[in-house]
Structures are given as C-alpha cells and as structure tokens.
Amino acid sequence: MKKHARFWLGAGVLFCASALLAYDVGDKAYTKKLETHLLDQPQALAHPVAKIDFAVELNVEQVNGAWLLVSAGDNRGWVFAGNVAEKKPSGDHKTDFLPSSASGTTASIAARPLDEVAKGYGDQKGLGEAKEDVEWVERQSAQVDDAAVTAYLQAKKLGEYK
Amino acid sequence: MKCVRSSLAVLVLAATAGTCLAQFSLNGFDPFKAVKDAGNFVKGVAGIGLKEENSIGGAVAIEIVARFGGVWKDAAATRRVNLIGKSLTRYCDRQELNFKFGLLNSETINAFSAPGGYVFITKGLYDLVGDNDDQLAGVLGHEITHVTQRHALKIIERGQALSGGLGVISDATAAKNNNFSELSGVVNEVTTTLFEKGFDPKTEYAADKGGRALAAVTGYAPGGLRATLIRLKMGSAGKTAVIFPTHPSLAKRIARLPEE
Numbered sequence: 323m324k325k326h327a328r329f330w331l332g333a334g335v336l337f338c339a340s341a342l343l344a345y346d347v348g349d350k351a352y353t354k355k356l357e358t359h360l361l362d363q364p365q366a367l368a369h370p371v372a373k374i375d376f377a378v379e380l381n382v383e384q385v386n387g388a389w390l391l392v393s394a395g396d397n398r399g400w401v402f403a404g405n406v407a408e409k410k411p412s413g414d415h416k417t418d419f420l421p422s423s424a425s426g427t428t429a430s431i432a433a434r435p436l437d438e439v440a441k442g443y444g445d446q447k448g449l450g451e452a453k454e455d456v457e458w459v460e461r462q463s464a465q466v467d468d469a470a471v472t473a474y475l476q477a478k479k480l481g482e483y484k
Numbered sequence: 485m486k487c488v489r490s491s492l493a494v495l496v497l498a499a500t501a502g503t504c505l506a507q508f509s510l511n512g513f514d515p516f517k518a519v520k521d522a523g524n525f526v527k528g529v530a531g532i533g534l535k536e537e538n539s540i541g542g543a544v545a546i547e548i549v550a551r552f553g554g555v556w557k558d559a560a561a562t563r564r565v566n567l568i569g570k571s572l573t574r575y576c577d578r579q580e581l582n583f584k585f586g587l588l589n590s591e592t593i594n595a596f597s598a599p600g601g602y603v604f605i606t607k608g609l610y611d612l613v614g615d616n617d618d619q620l621a622g623v624l625g626h627e628i629t630h631v632t633q634r635h636a637l638k639i640i641e642r643g644q645a646l647s648g649g650l651g652v653i654s655d656a657t658a659a660k661n662n663n664f665s666e667l668s669g670v671v672n673e674v675t676t677t678l679f680e681k682g683f684d685p686k687t688e689y690a691a692d693k694g695g696r697a698l699a700a701v702t703g704y705a706p707g708g709l710r711a712t713l714i715r716l717k718m719g720s721a722g723k724t725a726v727i728f729p730t731h732p733s734l735a736k737r738i739a740r741l742p743e744e
Contacts, residue, residue: 355579388701404575404701411577418534418580434582437535437600439667440542446664452550456542456602459555459562459586466566471574474567478617480703481575 344408345390349382351406356419358406360399364389366482372397376419377411388484402482435460531641532599532634534580540640541600543671544678548596548604551679553589556607561587565610568617569603569624572702578632585624593716596678597627599636613712621702622709625695633694635687636674643673685732692737710741 345351353374361368364386374380374394380401384391388403436457444453476483532540549555556562562585569585583601587610588594595605605623613619630636677683683691692709700706717734 354577402575407577409577415534415578415580434538436545437538437542439539440546443539443543443664443667443671444546447546447668449546449550452546452554455549455555455557456545456586458557459584462559462562463566463570463584463586466563466570471567471570475571475574475703478571478703480571481701484703 345382345385345403347382347384351380351382351390351392351401351403351408352410353378353380353405354407354411355405356416358401360392360397360401362399364391364400366402368400371399376416379410380406388482404481532637534600537637538600539667540637540670540674541598541602543667544598544636544674545600545602545604547671547675548598548602548678549586549588551675552592552594552596552604552606556587556589556610558587561610565605565620565624568621569628572621572625572628572698573601575701576628576632576698581631583628583631595623595627597630597636598674599631599634601631603627603631612715616708616711618699618705618708619712619715620708621699621704622695622707622712625698625702625704626691626709627695628698629691629694630683630687633690635683635691636677639677640670640673643670685736688732688737689740692741696741705744706742707744710738710743713738713741 353376356376358374358378359370360372360374362371363369372394374397378394380390380392380394382390382392383398386400389400390403390406391400392398392406436453441453444450444456475481565585565587569583573581573583581601583603585603585605588596588604588606590606591608592606593608593612595603595609597603603624605627609623610620613623682688696706696709699708713734717738
C-alpha cells in the first residue's frame with residue numbers, strides 16, 4: 323500500500339513536471355548549458371550520442387514524461403526537459419560561462435567569489451562584518467560543488483535521476 | 485492524447501499564470517510597465533552585463549546581510565540549503581550564474597535574492613519549513629526566478645535609462661573612487677525595492693510561477709510553495725512575517741497556485 327502511494331506520488335510529480343514544462347511534439351526547445359548531451363535512452367545514465375553547443379534550436383519529436391526526444395541537424399537523442407529552455411538564450415551569454423565549466427554538465431556550480439567592486443563597496447560603507455559574512459557564505463557554498471549536487475540528486479532520485 | 489496533454493498543460497498554466505507569487509520579497513513597482521513607459525530605454529533587458537551584475541549583486545548581498553542580523557553560520561543548515569538550491573539551479577535558465585545560498589540570523593520570516601545569484605532566507609523561514617524539502621525548494625525556486633528573470637536588474641535598467649548610463653560600475657575601482665556614489669545609487673535602487681517597496685504583484689506572480697515550475701522539474705512536489713504560503717497565512721507563533729502592504733495578499737497568491 324505504501325509502495326503504491328509512493329508510486330502514485332512519483333507519477334504525479336512527473337506528470338506535473340511535464341505539464342508545467344508543456345513541451346509537445348513539434349515544439350522547439352533550446353540548449354542552455356555550454357554543452358548538452360543527447361542520450362540514446364530517456365535515462366540520465368544512458369549513452370551519449372551527440373554533444374550540442376549552447377543556444378541551439380532543437381525539434382521535439384517525442385515526449386516521454388520529463389524526457390524529450392529531440393533532433394538538431396543530423397543529431398538526434400533524448401534530453402531531460404530541465405536541461406533545455408523554452409526560449410532561446412542570447413548567444414552573447416556564451417562568453418559568460420566560466421572556463422572550468424567547458425567539460426562539465428553545468429557552469430552554475432563553479433566558484434566565482436565575491437566581486438572586488440562589491441568588497442570595496444562594503445568597506446566604504448563600513449559594512450566589513452557583513453562583507454565577511456557574505457564571504458563565509460561563498461566559501462560554504464563553494465563546498466557544494468557539481469559532484470556533490472549530482473550525488474545529492476542521485477541519492478534523492480531528483481531531476482534527471484528520478 | 486496530444487489534445488489531452490495540451491489541455492491539461494493549458495489548465496495548469498492558466499491556473500498559475502497571472503499568478504504566481506512571491507511574497508518573500510516586497511512590492512510596489514512594475515518594471516514591465518516601467519520599461520514600456522521609458523521611451524528612451526536603450527539598454528534593453530540584457531543591458532547590464534554579467535560583470536556589472538556580479539558587482540551590484542555582491543553589494544546588495546552585503547546590504548541584505550547587514551540589515552538582517554548577519555549570517556546564521558550553521559554549516560549543516562547552510563549545506564542543506566545549498567544542496568537543494570543548487571539542485572534547482574542545475575535546471576534554471578541562466579546556467580552562466582554561480583548561485584550561492586545563505587541563511588540570515590533573523591527570526592523574521594522572509595527571503596531575498598540579489599543579482600548575480602545570491603539567495604538568502606531568514607532563520608525564521610528556515611525553521612518554519614522545518615525538514616520539508618518540498619517547501620524549502622518552493623521558497624528557493626521563487627527567489628531563484630527573481631534572479632534568472634532579472635527582476636531587480638530591470639528596475640535598475642529602467643532608472644538608468646531615464647538618467648544616464650551604467651558604465652561606471654564596470655570599473656573595478658568604482659567603489660574606491662568618486663564612482664562610489666554611482667554604485668551606491670544603483671544598490672540603493674535595489675534595496676529600496678527589496679526592503680521598502682517590494683516588487684509589484686505581477687513580478688511576484690511571475691516568480692511564483694517560475695519557482696513552482698523549477699521545483700517541479702527538479703522533482704520536488706509542485707505544491708511546496710503553496711503549502712508554505714498557507715502556513716504563512718495561518719501565522720506562526722511568535723514570529724514576525726514580513727509582508728509588505730503592497731504585496732499581493734497571501735490569499736490571492738494561494739488562490740492562484742494550483743492545489744497539489
């Protein structure tokens with residue numbers, strides 16, 4: 323009984339996720355990561371069959387829950403809906419990604435410490451203690467790196483690991 | 485089948501649309517209308533570059549921390565907030581940002597975000613959601629959406645379009661010379677909105693909608709944000725919920741969010 327409840331809860335969340343994303347066959351989606359892998363199956367650990375650049379238009383050919391079968395030119399494969407965007411990102415933003423993110427799955431985790439201008443602002447305003455607090459948050463946050471987030475998603479069966 | 489799915493999607497979107505709320509911030513001001521009103525708006529939505537965004541965001545983060553009792557330095561709680569927050573941002577629409585999540589040492593119930601990817605929630609709000617990851621994800625998703633949709637930056641861009649340029653704050657020495665007043669003015673625009681006026685209802689609804697969708701695609705229960713709003717509406721013993729007068733009411737926000 324408990325198992326059934328868990329199943330329906332999971333199914334409900336998946337359904338809601340796909341409904342909220344609202345992709346359908348024939349729609350367009352856009353890559354939003356520096357590199358997006360297309361997979362041979364709708365599973366996070368499936369084999370990559372293609373690597374797509376940032377801000378590329380994809381044609382949605384099939385929808386399977388939160389997974390989309392997409393194509394771009396000669397490339398075709400599955401991608402998790404959370405890894406693409408409904409609106410095309412500005413190509414200008416490609417240069418905003420940190421170099422270290424080029425080979426990773428995301429750029430959002432890479433370290434980017436408190437900006438020097440912001441530090442100067444804190445000093446000039448006499449907010450040195452608050453500035454140090456923000457830097458403490460930066461350090462704590464940097465400890466939760468890409469690998470830690472992936473492990474968390476896998477352990478909790480979240481996102482593409484559901 | 486396609487029609488069924490489309491209809492359901494439309495229903496869900498319609499129910500959330502005009503809607504989604506944000507109440508962890510504040511109110512007062514309509515950046516969308518402001519942009520429309522600004523006939524000489526030349527920088528556009530993407531007018532502020534990432535370097536400037538990080539400078540402004542860092543300064544705003546310092547102001548938030550200074551005004552709300554400093555950072556609550558609980559390493560375990562901070563790690564939990566970062567794990568959930570970064571799980572959400574893995575699927576957000578601005579992958580170039582480096583998000584960081586912190587807790588404020590305040591018993592009030594509130595949450596804030598700053599350009600560049602700073603997200604803070606108060607200890608009071610953290611305690612309110614307790615060990616419910618879905619509710620915490622709903623709150624964080626709301627704040628993340630404020631950042632990814634550049635809500636604070638739109639306010640600045642509107643102000644700058646009316647009065648001049650933004651170039652000064654891209655100078656690394658800006659805060660140390662006579663450009664400090666320029667940066668200070670920009671930061672003040674944001675903090676006035678965050679602490680006093682608040683975002684307008686449309687902006688809050690957009691953050692609610694985006695936050696809910698982000699939580700859902702990440703695998704959290706979509707109803708987490710709504711559940712938190714209901715708990716806020718019911719009140720929490722001894723805590724002070726900061727809900728600014730021009731905010732959309734909690735009742736309106738709850739009504740706009742689908743039940744589930």
